[in-house]
Amino acid sequence: MLTRKCVLSAVIATIFMSASALADQQVIDQLSHLGVRVAVKDNLAAQHGVNCAALGADWGACYQATITLTNPGAALQSHDWAIWFSGIRQVLATGNDQFKITHIVGDLHKIEPTAAFRGFPSGGSVVLPVVNEYWQLSLTDVLPRWYVTSSQGTPKVITATVTEKLSDITTLPATQWKRTPDDANILMTAENRYLKNQATSPVSAAELRGRILPSPRRVDITADNVSLKQGIAADLRVLPADSARVITEEFRAAGLRTGGRFPVNTAIDPAGFTDEGVKEGAYRLRISQERAVITGYDSRGVFNGLQSLMQLIPPMGEPVIPVMSLSDAPRFAYRAVFIDVARNFHSKAAILRTLQQMSRYKLNILHLHLSDDEGWRIEIPGLPELTSVGAKRCHDLSETRCLLPQLGSGPDTSTTGSGYFSRQDYIEILRYARARQITVIPEIDMPAHARAAVIAMEARYKNLMAAGKVREANQYRLQEDGDDSRVTTVQFYDRTSFINPCLPSAQRFVRKIMNELIAMHREAGQPLETWHFGGDEAKNIYSGPGYTDKNHPQPGKGQRDLSLQDKPWAKSASCRQRIQQGEAGDFTQLPGWFALQVSQWAKSAGLKNMQAWQDGLKAIPSAGQFATETVALNFWDTLYWGGVNSASEWAEKGYRIIISSPDYLYLDMPYEVDPQEPGYYWATRFTDEQKIFTFSPDNLAMNAETSTDRDGKAFSATGQGSWPGAAGMSAQLWSEIVRTDEQMEYRLYPRLLAVAERAWHQADWELPGQQGQAFEKGKTRQVNQQQLQADWNRFATLLGRSVLPGLDTAGIRYRIPVAGARIRNGVLEANTSLPGIRIEYSVDEGQHWRNYQPQQPPAVAGKVLVRTRSPDGRRSGRVVSLQAG
Incomplete structure (x- = not known):
């Protein structure tokens, strides 16, 4: 009888649970149809009566916004639900007692009903006023894929938020584009864009004859031509076999027969290059009526010369090239593209397309950011949890199956929040790069920005402990029991963002990852020589200058209870012991101490170079303390915040400086000052092709005369005599809000061509650095x-x-420049920043588009739409609207 009662109770419980789960799912399904609208009300809230400093805002900066939720269905009274969303700004206050917003981790937040919740009325809306830190100046500050949960139901994305057209879910009034009242930037309206574009004058086809990018050092072009109509006979024996295959394929793709008559001879003669500063990759190209001869300092030089020859072949029409000669060598030996695949994953196909374009325009380093808080993106044999957990994001509060959603990835693994390169994928990328004379540098970020690894290794630890395998469980663990340090990172993660560098298990982890990557590179035929340590932002954000202790407040700073905040690892017994033993001076020196340890392991593994972001090495007085032969750092101080001086200081310590300045070389920043233009803007309000083109990486002070600071204001800089010049230049694409491959290419191109120009070629207008020489726009x-x-x-x-x-x-899905346009005396005038791009206009709301002829500008009336079009006619740029008279 007792058994029957137990069975009956179990059946009843199952039925009850099923009924409950069904009810929960019905709530989720209904809420998934909510309309969502985030609207900025006041980006200058501190100037209009809101005490942002008392709310804890950095430097007392906050803005007011509203979240409006509209219910198109039947009324819903349930209190058992939560709406989860990604928000890159901290919520400081809410203004509707029916709801509360809780910060979970990183950018993940949760909206829940309070006891005062009165339900979602049928066909009605509820408004949740919020005060957030900083400001919202771009549509892309709002992230997609909000989702709903309710107890036992399956999470579901709110349909209205499944969009990359963020104007669908956010409203940013035209007046709300300034960060401060005295912001001096120029908003890019159609008219302002037209005036800016007017400064660019097209160059004639005759002047462009024989010109390539990046610009060669010396060029001599005759009036004669030679036809390649009969094909070419290229002798590629001096190239590695894989590079020779690439060149052959590219000649064929250019429409040339490779078993033809025109000889292309190649040779390597390092003795013939005596006047070039950087010889690796240098070449000479001579084109006569009889043949083309390419002589390289090395095989890279020959490869570069062949790429230059291919650029001379017209994309359409008869393949005729000038009789000419050029002598060329790179400005920097290190010419890099950095791509973050950790925040949002980008496909192998997109990486291969990038490598193809890099080789054409002589960029020779691909720096892959393979790990961060939000994702681990490389398969490591023996540590499957790194990809089975750390490469996935989904709604799992235990984080034993995946990481919690971040950056608008939603509740499941179907988006670019999840993904990784298998071991074979990565080897294929390496071989593809090697064939194109490109070196791949993998970055495994540590000890901060490491949450994906930390959580993955915690999942491994729990699984093995449950299986009774205590020794194996602790072998690669990255956290320490008892360390409950209260830390808030720059991206609002907690202590799980940090590898504990003091643990032997963490040190074993690093050596394991290093050895596996070395093995992959060896198998691919591209030996790994540089270990990129990452090292950046290993700090508590509330220790920054914009915050103050609320018990001893300083004017203008965000007031926080700093007694509730610790330095990273402050409560780690292992780290305290190492400090007491004198291995590190204090907790702030632990990242630098760890970097030195990693350099020892790198040297032992046969690696020559160590590299990091500069702030990870700030506690180390000299590069000479590292075990590796050289130490390079990616320099990412903004120039207007003292970067000119700090670059010299780093050089004096013996570091090789890779200029990676965010105000010029972060390609996740917007192209222009326009809320519709995607991108972060903490370093600059805009970075377009022209700004990068005018950048001087060797004379950093000079940039103060050709550009402005983040607020569009002039800044001054003075040349430092101890500055030896840069060792290289790198363009960065961080992917927090770059969710798709198409968005990645939009950010990269065509700006990457300007990066290639400056990294390869030093222009005549660039001034040599001089001590004490001052510049100001x-x-x-x-x-x-x-x-x-x-x-x-x-x-x-x-x-x-x-x-x-x-x-x-x-x-390549590059950004098509947005048209500039104005109407004067009833006549439409339009232009673009890149001459040669076709312009179209419409006078009937886009039903019909007409080609714009600048020689015969049309008379128009009423509303006029203007857009640009790609040369192949398949895509158009963003439409701008004007009103005539």
């Missing part, structure tokens, strides 16, 4: 602006007429 007149403008005109016209058609052919 609008005050000094040392840069030859006429020479600079003429050089830009050439470059911009080449981009518009030659490069973009090639990107079309390669299937």
Whole structure:
């Protein structure tokens, strides 16, 4: 009888649970149809009566917004639900007692009903006023894929938020584009864009004849031509076999027969290169009526010369090239593209397309950011949890199956929040790069920005402990029991963002990862020589200068209870012991101490170089303390915040400086000052092709004369005599809000061509650095602006007429420049930043589009739409609207 009662109770419980789960799912299903709208009300809340400092805002900066939830269905009274969303700003206060917002971890937040919740009325809306830290100046500050949970139901995305067109879910009034009242940036309206574009004058086809990108050092072009109509006979024996295959394929893709008549001879002669600063990759190209001869300093030089020859072949029409000669060598030996695949994953296909374009334009380093808080993206034999848990994001509060959602990835693994390169994928990328004379540098970020690894290894620990395998469980654990340090990172993670560097198990983990990556590179035929340690932002954000203790407040700073905040690892017994033993001076020196340990392991593993982001090495007085032969750092101080001086200070310590300045070289920043333009903007409000083109990486002070700070204001900088010049240059694409491959290519191109130009070629208008030489926009007149403008005109016209058609052919989804336009006396005037791009206009709300002819500008009336179009005619740029009279 007792058994029957137990069975009956179990059946009843199951039925009850099923009924409960069904009810929960019905709540989720209904709420998944909510309308969602985030609207900015006041980006200058501190100036309009809100005490942002008392709310804890960094430097007392906050903004007011509203979240409106609209219910299109039947009324819903349930209190058993939560709406989860990603928000890159901290919520400081809420203004509707029916709801509470809780910060979970990173950018993940949760909206829940309170006891005062009165339900979602049928066909009605509820409004949740919020005060958030900082400001929202771009539509892309709001992230997609909000989702709903309810007890036992399956989480579901709110349909309205499944969009990459973020204007669908956010409203940013035209007046709310300034960060401060005295923001001096120029908003890019159609009219302002037209005025800006007017400074660029197209260069004639005759002037562009024989010109390539990046610009060679010396060029001599004759009036004669040679036809390649009968094909070429290229002798590629001096190249590695895989590189020779690449060149052959690319000649064929250019429409040339490779078993033809015109000889292309190649040779390697290092003794013939005596006047070039950087010899690796240097070459000479001679084209006569009889043959082309390419002589390289090394095989990379020959490869570069062949790429230059291919650029001379017209994309359409008869393959005729000039009789000419050029002598060329790179400005920097290190010319890099950095791609973050950790925050959002980008496909192997997209990486291969990037490598193809890098080789064409002589960029030779691909720096892959393979790990961060939000994802681990490389398969490591023996540690499957790194990808089975750390490469996935989903709604699992235990985080034993995946990481919690971040950056708008939603509640399941179907988006680019999840993904990784298998071991074979990575080896294929390496081989593809090797064939194109490109070196791949993998970065495993540590000890901060490591949450994906930490959580994955915790899942491993729990599984093995449950199986009674205590020794194996502790073998690679990255956290320490008893360390409950209260830390808030820059991206609002807690202590799980940090590898504990003091643990022997963490040290074993690093050596394991290092050895496995070395093995992959060896198998791919591209031996690993550089270990990129990462090292950045290992700190508590509340220790920054914009915050103050609320018990002893300082004016203008965010007031926080700093007694509730610790330094990283402050409560780690292992780290305290190492400090007491004198291995590190204090907790703030632990990242640097760890970097030195890693350099020892790198040397023991046969690696020559160590590399890091500069702030990870700030506690180390000299590069000479590292075990590796050289130490390079990615320099990412903004120039207007003292970067000119700090670059010199780092160089004096013996580091090789890779210029990675965020105000010029972070390609996740917007192209222009326009809320519709995607991108973060903490370092600058805009970075377009022209700004990168005018960047001077060797004379950093000079940039103060050619650009402005983040607020569009002039800043001053003075040359430092101890500055030896840069060792290299790197463009960065961070992927927090770059969710798709298409968005990645939009951010990269065509700006990457300007990066290639400056990394390879030092322009005549760039001034040599001089100690004490001061620069400031609008005050000094040392840069030859006429020479600079003429050089830009050439470059911009080449981009518009030659490069973009090639990107079309390669299937690259680059950004098509937005048209500038104005109406004067009833006549439409339009232009683009890159001459040669077709412009179209419509006078009937886009039903019909007409080609714009600048020689015969049309008379218009009423509303006019204007857009640009890609050279192949398949895509159009963003539409701008004007009103005539």
